[in-house]
Amino acid sequence: MTKPLNPFILADGTKPSCMEMLQLILDGEATAEQQVYFKAHMDHCLPCFKSYDLDTTIKELLKTRCCGDSVPNELVDQIKTQISKNLAL
Amino acid sequence: MEEAPKQSYSDQEKNDIFNNEFLPHIKSMYNFGFRLTFDQDDAKDLVQDTYLKAYRFIESFQKGTNAKAWLFRILKNSFINDYRKKTKEPSKVDYQEVETYYNSEDVDRQITPDLRVESLKDMIGDEISNALNSLDVDFRTVIILCDLEGFKYEEMAKILDIPIGTVRSRLHRARNLLKEKLSEYAKSMGYKNTEL
Ligand SMILES: [Zn+2]
Numbered sequence: 204m205t206k207p208l209n210p211f212i213l214a215d216g217t218k219p220s221c222m223e224m225l226q227l228i229l230d231g232e233a234t235a236e237q238q239v240y241f242k243a244h245m246d247h248c249l250p251c252f253k254s255y256d257l258d259t260t261i262k263e264l265l266k267t268r269c270c271g272d273s274v275p276n277e278l279v280d281q282i283k284t285q286i287s288k289n290l291a292l
Numbered sequence: 293m294e295e296a297p298k299q300s301y302s303d304q305e306k307n308d309i310f311n312n313e314f315l316p317h318i319k320s321m322y323n324f325g326f327r328l329t330f331d332q333d334d335a336k337d338l339v340q341d342t343y344l345k346a347y348r349f350i351e352s353f354q355k356g357t358n359a360k361a362w363l364f365r366i367l368k369n370s371f372i373n374d375y376r377k378k379t380k381e382p383s384k385v386d387y388q389e390v391e392t393y394y395n396s397e398d399v400d401r402q403i404t405p406d407l408r409v410e411s412l413k414d415m416i417g418d419e420i421s422n423a424l425n426s427l428d429v430d431f432r433t434v435i436i437l438c439d440l441e442g443f444k445y446e447e448m449a450k451i452l453d454i455p456i457g458t459v460r461s462r463l464h465r466a467r468n469l470l471k472e473k474l475s476e477y478a479k480s481m482g483y484k485n486t487e488l
Contacts, residue, residue, distance in 0.1 A: 226464060230438060232445055260409050261420075261470070265439040268420040274322045278336055279315065282343045286310075289344065 210236040221251050229258050299351045306350050313359040314346055320360065320441055321367060327436055328371050328429065338375060342367040361443065365451045368433070407471055411478040423473040431466035438463055 211219045211227070227233040228241050245251045301309065321342060325335035345366050346353070353362055412420075424435060437443045437451060449456045 222464065223460075226460065230445070230463075256409050257407060257412075257471075258467070260412050261467070261474070262439050264412060264415075264420045265424065265435065268418075269327075269424055269436075270320075270323060270440050272323055272326060274319050275332065275336060278322065278339065279318060281336075282340050285340065285344060286347050289348075 210234065210240050221248060222254070225251055225254055225258065228255075229262060299354060301351060301355075305355070306347070309350060309353070309355055309359075310343075310347055313355070314343065314363060317360045317363055318343075321363060323440070324364065324367060324436055325371075327425065327432060329375065330425065334375065338367060338370055341370050341374070345370070358447065360441075361447045361451055364437070364441070364443075368451055407475040407478060411481065412474065414481065415474070415477060419474070419477045423470055423477065426473050427466060427469055431462065431469055434459065434463045435466050435470065 209218065211224050213219070224233075224237070224241055224244070228238065233241065241251075245255060318339065321339050322335055325338040325342075326332065329335050329338065342363060346363055353359065424432060427435070433452070434448065437448045438445075443451065445456050445459050448459045452459070454462075
Protein backbone atom coordinates (compact mmCIF):
# COMPACT_ATOMS: atom_id res chain seq x y z
CA MET A 204 0.00 0.00 0.00
CA THR A 205 1.34 3.42 -0.86
CA LYS A 206 1.21 6.20 1.64
CA PRO A 207 -1.48 8.78 0.81
CA LEU A 208 -0.08 11.96 -0.67
CA ASN A 209 0.17 14.80 1.80
CA PRO A 210 -2.52 17.27 0.67
CA PHE A 211 -0.70 20.10 2.46
CA ILE A 212 2.20 20.02 0.02
CA LEU A 213 2.24 23.24 -1.95
CA ALA A 214 2.19 23.49 -5.73
CA ASP A 215 5.93 24.17 -5.73
CA GLY A 216 6.62 21.00 -3.76
CA THR A 217 7.23 22.68 -0.39
CA LYS A 218 6.23 20.50 2.51
CA PRO A 219 4.67 22.53 5.31
CA SER A 220 5.80 22.04 8.88
CA CYS A 221 3.61 20.58 11.60
CA MET A 222 2.92 24.04 12.98
CA GLU A 223 1.88 25.35 9.59
CA MET A 224 -0.53 22.45 9.11
CA LEU A 225 -1.93 22.91 12.58
CA GLN A 226 -2.52 26.59 11.98
CA LEU A 227 -4.62 25.91 8.88
CA ILE A 228 -6.68 23.35 10.77
CA LEU A 229 -7.15 25.60 13.77
CA ASP A 230 -8.30 28.56 11.69
CA GLY A 231 -10.70 26.59 9.54
CA GLU A 232 -8.59 27.19 6.45
CA ALA A 233 -7.88 23.53 5.69
CA THR A 234 -9.71 21.61 2.96
CA ALA A 235 -11.72 18.47 3.82
CA GLU A 236 -8.88 16.37 2.45
CA GLN A 237 -6.33 18.18 4.59
CA GLN A 238 -8.47 17.70 7.68
CA VAL A 239 -8.61 13.94 7.15
CA TYR A 240 -4.87 13.80 6.62
CA PHE A 241 -4.14 15.85 9.71
CA LYS A 242 -6.38 13.73 11.91
CA ALA A 243 -4.39 10.66 10.95
CA HIS A 244 -1.12 12.54 11.32
CA MET A 245 -2.02 13.67 14.83
CA ASP A 246 -2.35 10.06 15.99
CA HIS A 247 1.36 9.50 15.62
CA CYS A 248 2.76 12.99 16.16
CA LEU A 249 2.94 13.92 19.82
CA PRO A 250 3.83 17.62 19.31
CA CYS A 251 0.78 18.07 17.06
CA PHE A 252 -1.41 16.13 19.44
CA LYS A 253 -0.38 18.33 22.38
CA SER A 254 -0.44 21.60 20.49
CA TYR A 255 -3.85 20.92 19.01
CA ASP A 256 -5.52 20.86 22.43
CA LEU A 257 -3.58 23.81 23.71
CA ASP A 258 -4.11 26.00 20.66
CA THR A 259 -7.80 25.17 20.45
CA THR A 260 -8.22 26.09 24.10
CA ILE A 261 -6.41 29.40 23.67
CA LYS A 262 -8.48 30.26 20.64
CA GLU A 263 -11.72 29.53 22.49
CA LEU A 264 -10.62 31.47 25.56
CA LEU A 265 -9.70 34.49 23.45
CA LYS A 266 -13.12 34.48 21.88
CA THR A 267 -15.03 34.15 25.17
CA ARG A 268 -12.86 36.38 27.34
CA CYS A 269 -12.00 39.22 25.02
CA CYS A 270 -15.27 40.04 23.26
CA GLY A 271 -17.47 40.89 26.21
CA ASP A 272 -17.02 44.64 26.55
CA SER A 273 -20.22 46.47 25.92
CA VAL A 274 -20.53 49.50 23.68
CA PRO A 275 -21.16 52.81 25.41
CA ASN A 276 -24.92 53.44 25.20
CA GLU A 277 -24.70 56.86 23.67
CA LEU A 278 -22.36 55.91 20.83
CA VAL A 279 -24.96 54.85 18.26
CA ASP A 280 -27.05 57.97 18.92
CA GLN A 281 -24.00 60.19 18.60
CA ILE A 282 -23.13 58.63 15.27
CA LYS A 283 -26.65 59.02 13.93
CA THR A 284 -26.86 62.63 15.10
CA GLN A 285 -23.51 63.40 13.51
CA ILE A 286 -24.58 61.91 10.21
CA SER A 287 -27.84 63.84 10.02
CA LYS A 288 -25.92 67.01 10.92
CA ASN A 289 -23.48 66.37 8.06
CA LEU A 290 -26.35 65.71 5.68
CA ALA A 291 -27.95 69.01 6.57
CA LEU A 292 -24.83 70.92 5.57
CA MET B 293 -13.16 46.25 -0.35
CA GLU B 294 -12.04 45.72 -3.89
CA GLU B 295 -12.64 48.92 -5.73
CA ALA B 296 -16.14 47.91 -6.66
CA PRO B 297 -17.77 49.95 -9.39
CA LYS B 298 -19.44 52.86 -7.73
CA GLN B 299 -23.00 52.17 -6.68
CA SER B 300 -25.87 54.57 -6.75
CA TYR B 301 -28.21 54.44 -3.78
CA SER B 302 -31.29 56.42 -2.83
CA ASP B 303 -31.34 58.01 0.62
CA GLN B 304 -33.67 55.27 1.78
CA GLU B 305 -31.26 52.58 0.52
CA LYS B 306 -28.33 54.32 2.17
CA ASN B 307 -30.13 54.35 5.50
CA ASP B 308 -31.14 50.72 5.13
CA ILE B 309 -27.57 49.65 4.42
CA PHE B 310 -26.29 51.75 7.29
CA ASN B 311 -28.81 50.43 9.80
CA ASN B 312 -28.99 46.80 8.69
CA GLU B 313 -25.49 46.07 7.39
CA PHE B 314 -23.17 48.52 9.18
CA LEU B 315 -24.58 49.18 12.65
CA PRO B 316 -24.93 45.51 13.67
CA HIS B 317 -21.10 45.36 13.77
CA ILE B 318 -20.71 48.17 16.25
CA LYS B 319 -19.82 45.92 19.16
CA SER B 320 -16.98 44.28 17.26
CA MET B 321 -15.86 47.66 15.98
CA TYR B 322 -15.79 49.16 19.44
CA ASN B 323 -13.90 46.20 20.83
CA PHE B 324 -11.34 46.51 18.02
CA GLY B 325 -11.00 50.26 18.65
CA PHE B 326 -10.60 49.76 22.36
CA ARG B 327 -7.99 47.03 21.99
CA LEU B 328 -6.02 49.21 19.62
CA THR B 329 -6.07 52.34 21.77
CA PHE B 330 -6.79 51.09 25.33
CA ASP B 331 -8.86 54.21 25.87
CA GLN B 332 -12.65 54.43 25.87
CA ASP B 333 -12.83 57.93 24.43
CA ASP B 334 -10.28 57.21 21.72
CA ALA B 335 -12.13 54.02 20.87
CA LYS B 336 -15.41 55.93 20.61
CA ASP B 337 -13.79 58.54 18.37
CA LEU B 338 -12.32 55.88 16.12
CA VAL B 339 -15.62 54.06 15.79
CA GLN B 340 -17.58 57.24 15.20
CA ASP B 341 -15.07 58.39 12.62
CA THR B 342 -15.27 55.00 10.90
CA TYR B 343 -19.04 55.10 10.66
CA LEU B 344 -19.03 58.64 9.35
CA LYS B 345 -16.54 57.66 6.67
CA ALA B 346 -18.56 54.54 5.89
CA TYR B 347 -21.63 56.69 5.33
CA ARG B 348 -19.75 59.23 3.26
CA PHE B 349 -18.27 56.53 1.02
CA ILE B 350 -21.29 54.24 1.10
CA GLU B 351 -21.45 54.16 -2.67
CA SER B 352 -18.10 52.39 -2.79
CA PHE B 353 -19.74 49.61 -0.81
CA GLN B 354 -21.67 46.99 -2.69
CA LYS B 355 -24.87 46.10 -0.87
CA GLY B 356 -24.90 42.58 0.54
CA THR B 357 -21.13 42.08 0.41
CA ASN B 358 -18.80 41.78 3.41
CA ALA B 359 -19.70 44.89 5.41
CA LYS B 360 -17.79 43.81 8.48
CA ALA B 361 -14.50 43.43 6.65
CA TRP B 362 -15.10 46.72 4.84
CA LEU B 363 -15.70 48.53 8.14
CA PHE B 364 -12.71 46.94 9.83
CA ARG B 365 -10.49 48.09 7.01
CA ILE B 366 -11.70 51.66 7.40
CA LEU B 367 -11.13 51.56 11.15
CA LYS B 368 -7.66 50.09 10.75
CA ASN B 369 -6.74 52.82 8.26
CA SER B 370 -8.12 55.56 10.51
CA PHE B 371 -6.08 54.16 13.35
CA ILE B 372 -2.87 54.18 11.35
CA ASN B 373 -3.37 57.46 9.54
CA ASP B 374 -5.06 59.59 12.18
CA TYR B 375 -4.63 58.12 15.61
CA ARG B 376 -1.14 56.74 15.39
CA LYS B 377 0.14 59.89 13.73
CA LYS B 378 -1.45 61.99 16.46
CA THR B 379 0.05 59.98 19.29
CA LYS B 380 3.26 59.25 17.39
CA GLU B 381 3.37 55.70 18.63
CA PRO B 382 6.39 54.26 16.89
CA SER B 383 6.02 50.96 15.13
CA LYS B 384 8.11 48.66 17.19
CA VAL B 385 8.10 45.58 15.04
CA ASP B 386 10.69 44.80 12.43
CA TYR B 387 8.83 42.64 9.97
CA GLN B 388 11.92 41.72 8.04
CA GLU B 389 13.02 39.93 11.13
CA VAL B 390 9.67 38.24 11.54
CA GLU B 391 9.65 36.90 8.03
CA THR B 392 13.19 35.61 8.29
CA TYR B 393 12.34 33.97 11.53
CA TYR B 394 9.37 32.19 10.07
CA ASN B 395 11.20 30.98 7.01
CA SER B 396 14.11 29.65 8.96
CA GLU B 397 14.65 25.93 9.21
CA ASP B 398 14.03 25.55 12.89
CA VAL B 399 10.53 26.92 12.84
CA ASP B 400 9.21 23.81 14.52
CA ARG B 401 11.64 24.06 17.35
CA GLN B 402 9.66 24.24 20.56
CA ILE B 403 10.32 27.87 21.42
CA THR B 404 7.43 28.39 23.79
CA PRO B 405 7.85 27.19 27.33
CA ASP B 406 5.63 24.33 28.26
CA LEU B 407 2.12 25.57 28.79
CA ARG B 408 -0.71 23.29 29.75
CA VAL B 409 -4.41 23.29 29.11
CA GLU B 410 -5.17 22.87 32.83
CA SER B 411 -3.28 26.00 33.75
CA LEU B 412 -5.16 27.96 31.08
CA LYS B 413 -8.47 26.75 32.44
CA ASP B 414 -7.51 28.15 35.83
CA MET B 415 -6.98 31.62 34.40
CA ILE B 416 -10.39 32.91 35.30
CA GLY B 417 -9.50 36.58 35.67
CA ASP B 418 -8.20 39.02 33.07
CA GLU B 419 -5.07 37.01 32.25
CA ILE B 420 -6.11 36.10 28.71
CA SER B 421 -7.19 39.62 27.92
CA ASN B 422 -4.07 41.12 29.48
CA ALA B 423 -1.82 38.74 27.56
CA LEU B 424 -3.47 39.81 24.33
CA ASN B 425 -3.13 43.47 25.26
CA SER B 426 0.56 43.04 26.01
CA LEU B 427 1.38 42.22 22.39
CA ASP B 428 2.66 44.85 19.98
CA VAL B 429 -0.16 46.38 18.00
CA ASP B 430 0.48 44.51 14.74
CA PHE B 431 0.55 41.15 16.45
CA ARG B 432 -2.45 42.07 18.58
CA THR B 433 -4.35 43.02 15.46
CA VAL B 434 -4.01 39.67 13.67
CA ILE B 435 -5.18 37.80 16.77
CA ILE B 436 -8.18 40.11 17.13
CA LEU B 437 -9.14 39.67 13.50
CA CYS B 438 -8.61 35.91 13.40
CA ASP B 439 -9.48 34.58 16.84
CA LEU B 440 -11.90 37.15 18.22
CA GLU B 441 -13.69 38.11 15.02
CA GLY B 442 -13.29 34.96 12.94
CA PHE B 443 -12.06 36.58 9.73
CA LYS B 444 -10.58 34.29 7.09
CA TYR B 445 -6.96 34.77 6.00
CA GLU B 446 -8.09 36.24 2.71
CA GLU B 447 -10.27 38.82 4.46
CA MET B 448 -7.45 39.68 6.84
CA ALA B 449 -5.09 40.19 3.93
CA LYS B 450 -7.50 42.73 2.46
CA ILE B 451 -8.20 44.48 5.75
CA LEU B 452 -4.49 44.84 6.48
CA ASP B 453 -3.25 45.29 2.90
CA ILE B 454 -0.67 42.54 3.23
CA PRO B 455 -0.17 39.21 1.39
CA ILE B 456 -1.78 36.06 2.80
CA GLY B 457 1.66 34.60 3.49
CA THR B 458 2.37 37.55 5.77
CA VAL B 459 -0.96 37.08 7.52
CA ARG B 460 0.01 33.51 8.29
CA SER B 461 3.51 34.24 9.48
CA ARG B 462 2.40 37.19 11.59
CA LEU B 463 -0.32 35.08 13.16
CA HIS B 464 2.14 32.31 13.91
CA ARG B 465 4.55 34.70 15.59
CA ALA B 466 1.73 36.45 17.47
CA ARG B 467 0.50 33.18 18.91
CA ASN B 468 3.96 32.19 20.07
CA LEU B 469 4.34 35.53 21.83
CA LEU B 470 0.93 35.11 23.40
CA LYS B 471 1.87 31.67 24.67
CA GLU B 472 5.09 33.02 26.17
CA LYS B 473 3.06 35.60 28.04
CA LEU B 474 0.51 33.03 29.19
CA SER B 475 3.19 30.72 30.48
CA GLU B 476 4.64 33.61 32.48
CA TYR B 477 1.24 33.98 34.11
CA ALA B 478 1.00 30.23 34.62
CA LYS B 479 4.37 30.22 36.30
CA SER B 480 3.40 33.05 38.61
CA MET B 481 0.28 31.09 39.48
CA GLY B 482 2.54 28.33 40.72
CA TYR B 483 2.52 25.89 37.85
CA LYS B 484 5.78 24.08 37.29
CA ASN B 485 6.99 23.08 33.87
CA THR B 486 6.38 19.44 34.55
CA GLU B 487 7.33 17.53 31.44
CA LEU B 488 5.78 14.11 31.18
ZN1 LIG C 1 2.89 16.88 13.55
